[in-house]
Amino acid sequence: xxxxxxxxxxxxxxxxxxxxxxxxxxxxxxxxxxxxxxxxxxxxxxxxxxxxxxxxxxxxxxxxxxxxxxxxxxxxxxxxxxxxxxxxxxxxxxxxxxxxxxxxxxxxxxxxxxxxxxxxxxxxxxxxxxxxxxxxxxxxxxxxxxxxxxxxxxxxxxxxxxxxxxxxxxxxxxxxxxxxxxxxxxxxxxxxxxxxxxxxxxxxxxxxxxxxxxxxxxxxxxxxxxxxxxxxxxxxxxxxxxxxxxxxxxxxxxxxxxxxxxxxxxxxxxxxxxxxxxxxxxxxxxxxxxxxxxxxxxxxxxxxxxxxxxxxxxxxxxxxxxxxxxxxxxxxxxxxxxxxxxxxxxxxxxxxxxxxxxxxxxxxxxxxxxxxxxxxxxxxxxxxxxxxxxxxxxxxxxxxxxxxxxxxxxxxxx
Ligand SMILES: Cc1ncc(COP(=O)(O)O)c(C=O)c1O
Numbered sequence: 217x218x219x220x221x222x223x224x225x226x227x228x229x230x231x232x233x234x235x236x237x238x239x240x241x242x243x244x245x246x247x248x249x250x251x252x253x254x255x256x257x258x259x260x261x262x263x264x265x266x267x268x269x270x271x272x273x274x275x276x277x278x279x280x281x282x283x284x285x286x287x288x289x290x291x292x293x294x295x296x297x298x299x300x301x302x303x304x305x306x307x308x309x310x311x312x313x314x315x316x317x318x319x320x321x322x323x324x325x326x327x328x329x330x331x332x333x334x335x336x337x338x339x340x341x342x343x344x345x346x347x348x349x350x351x352x353x354x355x356x357x358x359x360x361x362x363x364x365x366x367x368x369x370x371x372x373x374x375x376x377x378x379x380x381x382x383x384x385x386x387x388x389x390x391x392x393x394x395x396x397x398x399x400x401x402x403x404x405x406x407x408x409x410x411x412x413x414x415x416x417x418x419x420x421x422x423x424x425x426x427x428x429x430x431x432x433x434x435x436x437x438x439x440x441x442x443x444x445x446x447x448x449x450x451x452x453x454x455x456x457x458x459x460x461x462x463x464x465x466x467x468x469x470x471x472x473x474x475x476x477x478x479x480x481x482x483x484x485x486x487x488x489x490x491x492x493x494x495x496x497x498x499x500x501x502x503x504x505x506x507x508x509x510x511x512x513x514x515x516x517x518x519x520x521x522x523x524x525x526x527x528x529x530x531x532x533x534x535x536x537x538x539x540x541x542x543x544x545x546x547x548x549x550x551x552x553x554x555x556x557x558x559x560x561x562x563x564x565x566x567x568x569x570x571x572x573x574x575x576x577x578x579x580x581x582x583x584x585x586x587x588x589x590x591x592x593x594x595x596x597x598x599x600x601x602x603x604x605x606x607x608x609x610x611x612x613x614x615x616x617x618x619x620x621x622x623x624x625x626x627x628x629x630x
Pocket of ligand 1: 282284285303326430432433434470471472473510511512513514
């Protein structure tokens with residue numbers, strides 16, 4: 217069995233199967249580029265996370281799917297049926313979650329650079345919780361509430377920046393003072409202002425119900441010690457807030473745990489993480505109703521593949537290219553945006569066969585960075601071959617664009 221085989225992907229003979237169907241059959245029927253998502257694998261990821269928390273705490277465990285990873289309506293419906301909650305990053309995502317059937321009580325809106333117009337849209341949704349990114353935001357929040365929703369008791373939580381961040385790339389480290397490349401981190405409220413934010417939210421007539429943090433994205437095993445350090449900080453800060461008279465209903469530890477993108481990568485120990493969170497909450501003096509986590513890519517990444525067709529194979533200055541009919545920016549921008557965003561790529565009709573050579577899989581956009589993978593070891597492809605770019609279920613279509621006026625690929629779910 218190859219390391220990436222799962223409920224969705226399997227190799228039979230030399231062929232890649234998606235569920236019970238050869239990948240090439242999907243390409244033939246629906247055309248390429250094509251995203252294929254697997255309900256079975258997505259649900260298995262969700263159940264794995266549920267199981268990790270089972271029996272660990274008396275508090276309710278809310279798994280808030282970070283729908284920015286993939287907002288496909290049928291994926292939202294899978295999570296709705298599985299009793300998940302939603303992390304929505306914009307009024308548009310809030311609307312899509314409600315349309316997919318999530319009750320407002322299960323939706324947490326976490327915005328950044330939020331406008332008065334955004335606030336008006338989300339305040340209109342009774343029962344929704346609004347996560348506050350800045351103490352400076354509260355004045356505008358109060359004005360919007362007073363103008364349009366007089367006397368409404370809106371549920372809010374505070375997104376704090378615990379000073380510890382972690383992510384696979386500087387662009388997705390979302391806590392701390394600066395990211396690994398020196399970029400100042402814009403998210404959340406610094407530690408010294410957290411109590412004041414709760415006081416101000418309360419004094420402004422909001423109902424503060426939770427504390428939230430999100431450290432970054434794409435954690436692997438090596439990130440565990442750093443990440444649990446932030447769990448400790450969160451528990452201590454929450455206990456302090458309860459002592460000061462804020463009866464927190466939930467603690468939201470954010471998302472960030474990665475799927476396995478690379479063979480060599482040691483997966484983040486999700487079970488250990490769940491146990492750690494629950495133990496620290498249990499051992500503290502905290503009285504809370506719910507522990508919340510907010511994963512995106514962990515739930516959906518390995519439940520998706522992108523199929524592209526090789527148009528021609530080209531050699532230039534000793535480089536061998538498989539030139540395919542999809543681009544990164546308009547389908548799966550991760551490899552173009554983030555250094556070290558690696559995706560396994562396989563030839564659907566010859567997964568393992570033949571002598572392997574380094575092949576750069578290049579897209580159809582006018583940009584040198586438009587490559588899905590550099591010098592991937594694979595048998596020399598032929599024009600017409602279908603390649604599958606794996607672990608493409610998260611931050612693919614949801615980050616896609618119409619760069620070069622290329623269309624956004626079709627998506628199917630099996
Ligand atoms: C606030 C928040 N929560 C959760 C997530 C999900 O992160 P991941 O997909 O790495 O689990 C993100 C991602 O950017 C986020 O910004």
